[in-house]
Every structure is written in structure tokens, then in C-alpha cells.
Amino acid sequence: MTDTPVSPSRSDTAQAVKAGLRRRYAAERRFKAYGIAAIGVALLMLGILFGTIIANGWSAFRQTYVQIDVLVDAAEIDPDGNRDPKILSRGDYEKLIKLSLREIFPDVKKRKEKRELYDLVSSGAAFDLRDDVMADPSLVGQTVSLWVPASDDIDMFMKGYISAEVAEDERRVSDKQIARIESLREQGRISTGFNLRFFTGGDSREPELAGIAGAALGTLWTMLVVLALAFPLGVMSAVYLEEFAPKNRWTDIIEVNINNLAAVPSIVFGLLGLAVFLNFFGMPRSAPLVGGLVLALMTLPTIIIAGRAALKAVPPSIREGALGLGASRMQMVVGNVLPLAMPGMLTGAIIGMARALGETAPLLMIGMVAFIVDLPKNPLDAATVLPVQIFLWADSPERAFVERTSAATIVLLVFLILMNLGAVLLRKKFERRW
Amino acid sequence: MLLLVLTIVLLALTAAGFRIGRGRALALVGGRPKDLSALPRYYGWYVALWGFLPTIAVVALWLALQPTMIETLVIGGLPDELRSLPDSQTGLIYNDIRNAIAVGRLPDDPRLADAAAHYASLIGRAPLVLSALSVAILLAGAGIGLRLVTPQLRARSRVEKIVRGLLLVSSTIAVITTIGIVLSLLFEALRFFQLVPITEFLFGPKWSPQTAIRSDQVGSSGAFGAGPVFAGTMLISVIAMAVAAPVGLLSAIYMAEYAAPRVRAVLKPLLEILAGIPTVVYGFFAALTVAPLVRETGGLLGLDVASESALAAGAVMGVMIIPFVSSLSDDAIAAVPNSLREGSYGLGATQSETIRSVILPAALPGIVGGLLLGVSRAIGETMIVVMAAGLAANLTANPFEAVTTVTVQIVTLLTGDQEFDSAKTLAAFALGLMLFLVTLTLNIVALYVVRRYREEYD
Incomplete structure (x- = not known):
């Protein structure tokens, strides 16, 4: 009884393969679908993120204004009649605004009703009026027709974020106020226009007065400091490491160190800034100069790594040609290699700057989270930056700040997209194949 | 001026x-x-x-x-x-x-x-x-x-020597920065450890850094056991990686192996946008949209979800990390030589079989390295958790509860006015030191894994 092992015939194998084939193809399709699903999830999140930010934010670029006719009463703000700017600046303009509102609604008598009436317009109206009068003292004694911003609750109501259908005690706009808004609308005294103040104003506790100009200026100062420090230092380090450094232990240490520094969490740089710049050197808190220093240290590794890659991409023939013509190493680098590597270095610098532009955490450590109304005039003034402004507004409870936070985010994202686009175009324009 | x-x-x-x-x-x-x-x-x-x-x-x-x-x-x-x-x-x-x-x-x-x-x-x-x-x-x-x-x-050689010296000095700034970080963290952390024993800090189960101003104040025991803080950081990082690892890895596989070059040229930059969005924007998104969504969904399912749940912060952080994982995995997969693919196809394997049993094992060190770098990002990420995670240090593994993280604690301890010598402020530096050490170790291990276990095919 010798059992010769039955070798499966050719057709058996084919059958076995065929039997499994359906299952294997199904697995293949499933696997591919997982991949598509994964990309779909990632892109969906991206879409939702942009979608919610834009949907929440676009309305902040428009603002509701109320027209009031203010009698600039000379007895009230300029009793002596000599138009002295000092006296003018101290006048009770709020009272004038209130009187003009009472003029529109003469039936308002009770205290609570009065308060609700005054709450229709922003407390910034009085400042607007003062500025107008200061700029043109001849207005005193006349009746001025002014468009003043509505208060944030009214603005939210006009934009449809506060629904009239909700029970009265659950919304921030009372039935009476809604009636008054309707009556103002019938008189043509209410309109929605471009929200210029959002782009020209500093921070404010009142959402309708809050603007991003202060934060944007702070960002500008900070970025100037970053650019002035990180770019030259980054280029110089890259040139040294790539062109001059001898291959030894010290160079290895620098190299490993730069790679690790690029991966250190940003908040650690904030701790460094707090301990060294603020506490050791006694630099001012909240200053864009210190913020710029910290961010420059953070960006430096990125710029160095990009710079080295750009230098590496310059072919040896260029170097050899220059050396062959009798140039020294330094002349070769400065005159031939660096100009060719510059576009790549600039691209790296822009990408590093874009990262620094969106950075928040290290700036919290050095006190750039203060509430600052004034626009910073130089890098030593207390300031905040756009991302920190977003962080601060995101913490505010008013509904109107949700809108403004999203709008500030849109502005920040637009800046980032422009910078990255610039980097891409620069790379496209100067990209060379050797 | x-x-x-x-x-x-x-x-x-x-x-x-x-x-x-x-x-x-x-x-x-x-x-x-x-x-x-x-x-x-x-x-x-x-x-x-x-x-x-x-x-x-x-x-x-x-x-x-x-x-x-x-x-x-x-x-x-x-x-x-x-x-x-x-x-x-x-x-x-x-x-x-x-x-x-x-x-x-x-x-x-x-x-x-x-x-x-x-x-x-x-x-x-x-x-x-x-x-x-x-x-x-x-x-x-x-x-x-x-x-x-x-x-x-010899003016030229003198000038060139000086310039070379300047170049050398500027290249040491990165080293000086590292030394500065290490010294400042170490110095303040050591002062902290004189006040609070290091074992209590590392393993202590209670974190409540409010030190009492008056002795009879309630809830100001000033306990500095950072155990719950580390646990919270780990919980949120795990959630983040649970989102980022599969999504990032699968999209990298799809882009490297299946997608046509033109599709890839569109998809890759789109995914990279996720990496370029400032973290404060993610934080705002998490707090405004995701956290309420998670809470309501949990409510529908009959779960008790905290409004600052670890899940919301972790999930959004995961989305942020997707591009890191995917681009590093993509590089690792692209580095696998074509001969391996062709050999596998020649033996009759389908594309997914080839990917699973040939390409992924070959690319594994690079992928693991990418995942480790992703973890290091998640641990060091600040704004998302500051805006969407809680402040209370709960020792829990439940993703629906609020937990706190190392970075959140650093920010809360150091924003606001206080004198520099209090244990509270110094504690932030001790936490910073831990953060620095852990992320540094992860980075070094990641680099080591990539280098040591990379298969050489040439």
C-alpha cells in the first residue's frame, strides 16, 4: 500500500485560486475604500472647520447702524462758549446721545424703559460724537445727523442670531426693544453697512466696538522682529554648516541639536522667554520685541533646515567653476552659491514665518494676553497678536464675540494663505532643474 | 524711536x-x-x-x-x-x-x-x-x-576670517537656545523640588496648585502630585492618536499606492492645509463646535458627557496630527523600492495583499517614527487643550469626562499675576521640564527607530 502523494492537478490549483478570487477582490475593494474613506474624513473635517468659521464669521464684516439726530447743546459741553478743546473733550456726550434717543421715542418715561432705550445704541456712540465735535468745533450748537453703531445685542438681533420667537426672558432683546427697532426701521433710521471699525479699532469690552487693528499691529511688530533676527541668523547658520563647517563632533552636536530644537513644543520656548528674557534680563512684559525674540528662536531651526536644503541643491559644478576661476571659498559662497540658493531660503523663511504668525502658546507665557485698547506704536509697547486676540475673544461670553472671533480667524487664515501662496509662487518661479 | x-x-x-x-x-x-x-x-x-x-x-x-x-x-x-x-x-x-x-x-x-x-x-x-x-x-x-x-x-583673508567667525557664532545660537531651555527649566524645577519632593510630584495622586493665602481658606491645600495631570495628557494623546493614526496611515497608503499622480497632486496639498492651520483656530473650533456636538450626541445616547470632555479636545487634536502622520508615512512608503512591489505582483498577490504583507512591513520603521513624532506633537500641543479641555485634574480613563494636561496647567499657572518664587509658579517649570524631557525622548527614539531599523535595499 504505497500512497503516492496526490499532487494536485493544474486544474485543481486554478479552481482553488478561482474560489478565493472573489473574496480577494472584495478585500481589495474594501481596502481601497478604507483609503478613500480616510482621506474623505480628513477633508470633511477640513471642510467643516472652514465652513463653521466662515459661516460664523462673515456677518462680523457688517454692522448695524442707527441714525440719530443729536443737538450738540452748547450749554452742555461748552458752557463758557470759547471752544476750548480741553473743555470740549470733557463734555457729557452720552447725555446728548440719550436726549436724541428720547426725541425719537418721546413716550418713554419709566426708568427701565429708558435704560432699554439707551441700550439700543453702542456706548461708543458718545465717543464718535466727541471725536466729530473735537475735529470740527463749529458743530457745537447745531443738530448733527449721525450714524452710530447699534449695541451688540441689537446687532445680533438684526443679523438673525437672536430669534423673536424665543420667550422674552430667555433672550437678551426685550419685546419693547424689538418694537422700537421696527419703528426705527420704518423711519429708515436703521441700516447695515460695512464694519470699518473692526479693521481700524483696538480691542474693547464692547463687541460692537472691538477691532483687530491693535492685534494686527502687534503681529506686524512681532513679525518684523522675527524677520530681522531669524532670517539673517538662519541663513548664516545654514551657510556655515553647509559650506564651512569641518566634519567633527561639534558640528554633529549642532546638527542633532537643530533637528531636536525643531521638534520642541512651542510652549517650552515660552518658558524660556519668561525665565531668560523677562526674569533674567528684565525686559518688559507683553512687548512685541520679546514675543519676536521668542518666536525667532522657535523659527530659527526651520529656516536653518530649509536653508541647508537649498544650499545642497546648488550643484557642485557651480562651486567648482567659481573655485577654478580663482575665487576664494567665501567669494564662491557669497557671489555664486548664495544667490542661487536664495529663493529656496526665502521659501523656507516664509513658511517658518507663517508658523510663527499662527503661534499662540509661547506668547501667553510672556504676558501678551493683556487686554490692550491702544494701538502699539513701537515694539516696546504692550501689545497682543492676532492669534492671542482670537484666544481672548473666544473666552468672552457675549454672542457677538463668537462672530468676531470667527471673523478674526478668517483674517488670520487669509494672511496665512497669502504667505503660503507667496512661498509656492516663489518656488515655482525660481525653481531650477540642474 | x-x-x-x-x-x-x-x-x-x-x-x-x-x-x-x-x-x-x-x-x-x-x-x-x-x-x-x-x-x-x-x-x-x-x-x-x-x-x-x-x-x-x-x-x-x-x-x-x-x-x-x-x-x-x-x-x-x-x-x-x-x-x-x-x-x-x-x-x-x-x-x-x-x-x-x-x-x-x-x-x-x-x-x-x-x-x-x-x-x-x-x-x-x-x-x-x-x-x-x-x-x-x-x-x-x-x-x-x-x-x-x-x-x-592681507585684507581679504582678514575679512573672510572675521565673517567666518560670525557664521560660526550664529550657528551656535541654536545650541545656546537649547542650553538656555535646559538651564532655565532645570534651575526653576530644582527650586520647586526643594519645596515638593520629586517622588510626590511624579506619582502623587492629587493636584491642586492653589496655595492658601490665608491658613483657614477652603480648598487651597496646595497639593502638587502631578499624577492626574500626566494621566490626562496621556488620555488625550491616546484619543488623538486613535484618530490620527488610522486616518493618516490609510490616507498615506491610498495616496502613495492607489491615487493617480494628478489626484495626488491635489489631495496632498489639501491635507497639508490641516497642518498649516494655527492651533488656536483648532482650539476655537473644538470649543465652539465639536465639544457641544460631542456633549449632545452623548446626551442622546444617554451618556453623561462633560462640556469640556477629553474626547472633543482629543479628536480635534487628532485631526491636527493627521498630516504629520500621513506625510511621514507617505515618505516611508515611497522609499520602498519598486522591485519589492513587482516581485509580489509577479507572485500573484493583489495590490492590497502586496501593501499589507510586503510594503507595510518594509516601511514599518518610518511609519513608527512618524507615529512617535505624532505622539510628541500631541503631548506638547497647547492651545487646543487650553481652549477645549478642562482645568480640574481628574484621574480617569473615561473620555467623556474632563481632564487636564501638562500644557494646560503650565498656561494656567503662569498667566495671571503672581510672584515668581511661589511653588505654584515653579511647578509650571517642573511640568515644562517633564514635557521637554518626554518630547525630546520621543523625538530621539523616533529618529533612532527610523535609522536603526531601516532596511537597506540598494
């Missing part, structure tokens, strides 16, 4: 030094550049550097030391009974003087009037003294340089 003018003046003087140096060199040889040992412009550079470098060094030193110097001088001029107070007290007095002068009035305490006047005069004079000093040094330096100019001077 004055600093800007000073900078412009110094630069202008330096430029003048360049021209004079070059002219001087040419004049020495009667206008025949051939008789010089280097091109005339190098003589100009030589003189300019002689003037500029010492000046910059002095200005930097001055600006760094000015605050401390003025403080010492002003405190030295205080009346004796104030000067003999402990350092923290004199520091407060000095701050009073500074604040008073900053708003343009005298301090309330009449004993400080002299010191305040002294301070005001010092602050007023300092910029002028600095300007005069820097201009003088620049002129002196350039003068010395000019005297050294002779036709025999």
Missing part, C-alpha cells in the same frame, strides 16, 4: 567707514589697485568691521545690563531704613518708583522722592549716554582699522 535713529546713524557711519577705508587703501598706492594685496573693497570692509563689531557688542551688552544696573543704582540711593529691607521688599519699592515715573508723577511715599528723581534722571540720560558711547566706539574702532590699512595688509 531714539534707538531707530541711533541704528541708522551707526549704519551710516559704518558705510562711511567702508568708503574711507577703500579710498585710503587706493590713495596709499596712488590709485593703482594692482599694488594692493587685496581688492580695494576688502580694505573698506576691514575698516567697517573694525568700527561696527565692537559697537554692536557694546550696545547689546548695555541693553542687556541696563535694567539691572539702574535698579542697583536706585536701590543703593534709597534711605538706609529702606535699603536694609529684604530683596523682595526693595524690589517692590523699585517697582513703585518705576510705575510712578512711567505715568509721570512722584511716588506716594515721600521717602522715595529722591530715589524717584534719581531713577527719572537715569532713565532720561541712559539713551543719550548710550548713543554717545556707541558713536565714540564706532569712530575709535574705525580709526584703529584705518591706521592698520597698509598696501601689504
Whole structure:
């Protein structure tokens, strides 16, 4: 009884393969679908993120204004009649605004009703009026027709974020106020226009007065400091490491160190800034100069790594040609290699700057989270930056700040997209194949 | 403002030094550049550097030391009974003087009037003294340089040596930064460990850093056991990686193996956008949209979800990390040589079988490295958790509860006003040290894995 092992015939194998084939193809399709699903999830999140930010934010670029006719009463703000700017600046303009509102609604008598009436317009109206009068003292004694911003609750109501259908005690706009808004609308005294103040104003506790100009200026100062420090230092380090450094232990240490520094969490740089710049050197808190220093240290590794890659991409023939013509190493680098590597270095610098532009955490450590109304005039003034402004507004409870936070985010994202686009175009324009 | 003018003046003087140096060199040889040992412009550079470098060094030193110097001088001029107070007290007095002068009035305490006047005069004079000093040094330096100019001077090699030195110095800044980070963290953390034993900090189960101002205050025990904080960080990182690892890896596989080049050219930059969005925007998104969504969905399912749940913060953080994982995995997959793919296809394997049993094992070190870097990102990420995770240090593994993280605690401990020596502030540096050490280790391990286990196919 010798059992010769039955070798499966050719057709058996084919059958076995065929039997499994359906299952294997199904697995293949499933696997591919997982991949598509994964990309779909990632892109969906991206879409939702942009979608919610834009949907929440676009309305902040428009603002509701109320027209009031203010009698600039000379007895009230300029009793002596000599138009002295000092006296003018101290006048009770709020009272004038209130009187003009009472003029529109003469039936308002009770205290609570009065308060609700005054709450229709922003407390910034009085400042607007003062500025107008200061700029043109001849207005005193006349009746001025002014468009003043509505208060944030009214603005939210006009934009449809506060629904009239909700029970009265659950919304921030009372039935009476809604009636008054309707009556103002019938008189043509209410309109929605471009929200210029959002782009020209500093921070404010009142959402309708809050603007991003202060934060944007702070960002500008900070970025100037970053650019002035990180770019030259980054280029110089890259040139040294790539062109001059001898291959030894010290160079290895620098190299490993730069790679690790690029991966250190940003908040650690904030701790460094707090301990060294603020506490050791006694630099001012909240200053864009210190913020710029910290961010420059953070960006430096990125710029160095990009710079080295750009230098590496310059072919040896260029170097050899220059050396062959009798140039020294330094002349070769400065005159031939660096100009060719510059576009790549600039691209790296822009990408590093874009990262620094969106950075928040290290700036919290050095006190750039203060509430600052004034626009910073130089890098030593207390300031905040756009991302920190977003962080601060995101913490505010008013509904109107949700809108403004999203709008500030849109502005920040637009800046980032422009910078990255610039980097891409620069790379496209100067990209060379050797 | 004055600093800007000073900078412009110094630069202008330096430029003048360049021209004079070059002219001087040419004049020495009667206008025949051939008789010089280097091109005339190098003589100009030589003189300019002689003037500029010492000046910059002095200005930097001055600006760094000015605050401390003025403080010492002003405190030295205080009346004796104030000067003999402990350092923290004199520091407060000095701050009073500074604040008073900053708003343009005298301090309330009449004993400080002299010191305040002294301070005001010092602050007023300092910029002028600095300007005069820097201009003088620049002129002196350039003068010395000019005297050294002779036709025999090897100006080019001298200048190149100086420039090379400058390049070397700038390349060490990265090292100095690291040393600065390590020293500042270590120094403050050691002071913290003198107050709180290190074992209690590392393993203690209770974190409540509010130290009591009054002894009878409620809830201000000042417990510094960071166990719950580390646990919370880990929980959120795990959630983040649970989102980022599958999505990132699968999309990398799809883009590297299936997608047509044109589709890939669109998809890849789109995914990279996720990496470019500022973290504060993610934080706002998490707090505004995701957290309420998670809470409501949990409510529908009958779960009790905290409004600042770990799940919301972790999931959004995961989305942020997707591009890190996917681009590093993509690189690793792309590095697998085609011969392996072709061999597998030749044996009859389908594409997904090839990916699973040939390509992924070959690319594993790179993928693991990418995942480790992703974890390190998640641990160090700050804004998302500050805005969307809680402050209470709960020791829990339930993703629906609020937990806190190391970075959140650092931010809460250090924003707001407090004196620098309290255990609370120092605790932030101890947490920072832990954060630095852990992320550094992860990065080093990731690099090591990638290098050590990379298969060589050539």
C-alpha cells in the first residue's frame, strides 16, 4: 500500500485560486475604500472647520447702524462758549446721545424703559460724537445727523442670531426693544453697512466696538522682529554648516541639536522667554520685541533646515567653476552659491514665518494676553497678536464675540494663505532643474 | 524711536567707514589697485568691521545690563531704613518708583522722592549716554582699522576670517537656545523640588496648585502630585492618536499606492492645509463646535458627557496630527523600492495583499517614527487643550469626562499675576521640564527607530 502523494492537478490549483478570487477582490475593494474613506474624513473635517468659521464669521464684516439726530447743546459741553478743546473733550456726550434717543421715542418715561432705550445704541456712540465735535468745533450748537453703531445685542438681533420667537426672558432683546427697532426701521433710521471699525479699532469690552487693528499691529511688530533676527541668523547658520563647517563632533552636536530644537513644543520656548528674557534680563512684559525674540528662536531651526536644503541643491559644478576661476571659498559662497540658493531660503523663511504668525502658546507665557485698547506704536509697547486676540475673544461670553472671533480667524487664515501662496509662487518661479 | 535713529546713524557711519577705508587703501598706492594685496573693497570692509563689531557688542551688552544696573543704582540711593529691607521688599519699592515715573508723577511715599528723581534722571540720560558711547566706539574702532590699512595688509583673508567667525557664532545660537531651555527649566524645577519632593510630584495622586493665602481658606491645600495631570495628557494623546493614526496611515497608503499622480497632486496639498492651520483656530473650533456636538450626541445616547470632555479636545487634536502622520508615512512608503512591489505582483498577490504583507512591513520603521513624532506633537500641543479641555485634574480613563494636561496647567499657572518664587509658579517649570524631557525622548527614539531599523535595499 504505497500512497503516492496526490499532487494536485493544474486544474485543481486554478479552481482553488478561482474560489478565493472573489473574496480577494472584495478585500481589495474594501481596502481601497478604507483609503478613500480616510482621506474623505480628513477633508470633511477640513471642510467643516472652514465652513463653521466662515459661516460664523462673515456677518462680523457688517454692522448695524442707527441714525440719530443729536443737538450738540452748547450749554452742555461748552458752557463758557470759547471752544476750548480741553473743555470740549470733557463734555457729557452720552447725555446728548440719550436726549436724541428720547426725541425719537418721546413716550418713554419709566426708568427701565429708558435704560432699554439707551441700550439700543453702542456706548461708543458718545465717543464718535466727541471725536466729530473735537475735529470740527463749529458743530457745537447745531443738530448733527449721525450714524452710530447699534449695541451688540441689537446687532445680533438684526443679523438673525437672536430669534423673536424665543420667550422674552430667555433672550437678551426685550419685546419693547424689538418694537422700537421696527419703528426705527420704518423711519429708515436703521441700516447695515460695512464694519470699518473692526479693521481700524483696538480691542474693547464692547463687541460692537472691538477691532483687530491693535492685534494686527502687534503681529506686524512681532513679525518684523522675527524677520530681522531669524532670517539673517538662519541663513548664516545654514551657510556655515553647509559650506564651512569641518566634519567633527561639534558640528554633529549642532546638527542633532537643530533637528531636536525643531521638534520642541512651542510652549517650552515660552518658558524660556519668561525665565531668560523677562526674569533674567528684565525686559518688559507683553512687548512685541520679546514675543519676536521668542518666536525667532522657535523659527530659527526651520529656516536653518530649509536653508541647508537649498544650499545642497546648488550643484557642485557651480562651486567648482567659481573655485577654478580663482575665487576664494567665501567669494564662491557669497557671489555664486548664495544667490542661487536664495529663493529656496526665502521659501523656507516664509513658511517658518507663517508658523510663527499662527503661534499662540509661547506668547501667553510672556504676558501678551493683556487686554490692550491702544494701538502699539513701537515694539516696546504692550501689545497682543492676532492669534492671542482670537484666544481672548473666544473666552468672552457675549454672542457677538463668537462672530468676531470667527471673523478674526478668517483674517488670520487669509494672511496665512497669502504667505503660503507667496512661498509656492516663489518656488515655482525660481525653481531650477540642474 | 531714539534707538531707530541711533541704528541708522551707526549704519551710516559704518558705510562711511567702508568708503574711507577703500579710498585710503587706493590713495596709499596712488590709485593703482594692482599694488594692493587685496581688492580695494576688502580694505573698506576691514575698516567697517573694525568700527561696527565692537559697537554692536557694546550696545547689546548695555541693553542687556541696563535694567539691572539702574535698579542697583536706585536701590543703593534709597534711605538706609529702606535699603536694609529684604530683596523682595526693595524690589517692590523699585517697582513703585518705576510705575510712578512711567505715568509721570512722584511716588506716594515721600521717602522715595529722591530715589524717584534719581531713577527719572537715569532713565532720561541712559539713551543719550548710550548713543554717545556707541558713536565714540564706532569712530575709535574705525580709526584703529584705518591706521592698520597698509598696501601689504592681507585684507581679504582678514575679512573672510572675521565673517567666518560670525557664521560660526550664529550657528551656535541654536545650541545656546537649547542650553538656555535646559538651564532655565532645570534651575526653576530644582527650586520647586526643594519645596515638593520629586517622588510626590511624579506619582502623587492629587493636584491642586492653589496655595492658601490665608491658613483657614477652603480648598487651597496646595497639593502638587502631578499624577492626574500626566494621566490626562496621556488620555488625550491616546484619543488623538486613535484618530490620527488610522486616518493618516490609510490616507498615506491610498495616496502613495492607489491615487493617480494628478489626484495626488491635489489631495496632498489639501491635507497639508490641516497642518498649516494655527492651533488656536483648532482650539476655537473644538470649543465652539465639536465639544457641544460631542456633549449632545452623548446626551442622546444617554451618556453623561462633560462640556469640556477629553474626547472633543482629543479628536480635534487628532485631526491636527493627521498630516504629520500621513506625510511621514507617505515618505516611508515611497522609499520602498519598486522591485519589492513587482516581485509580489509577479507572485500573484493583489495590490492590497502586496501593501499589507510586503510594503507595510518594509516601511514599518518610518511609519513608527512618524507615529512617535505624532505622539510628541500631541503631548506638547497647547492651545487646543487650553481652549477645549478642562482645568480640574481628574484621574480617569473615561473620555467623556474632563481632564487636564501638562500644557494646560503650565498656561494656567503662569498667566495671571503672581510672584515668581511661589511653588505654584515653579511647578509650571517642573511640568515644562517633564514635557521637554518626554518630547525630546520621543523625538530621539523616533529618529533612532527610523535609522536603526531601516532596511537597506540598494
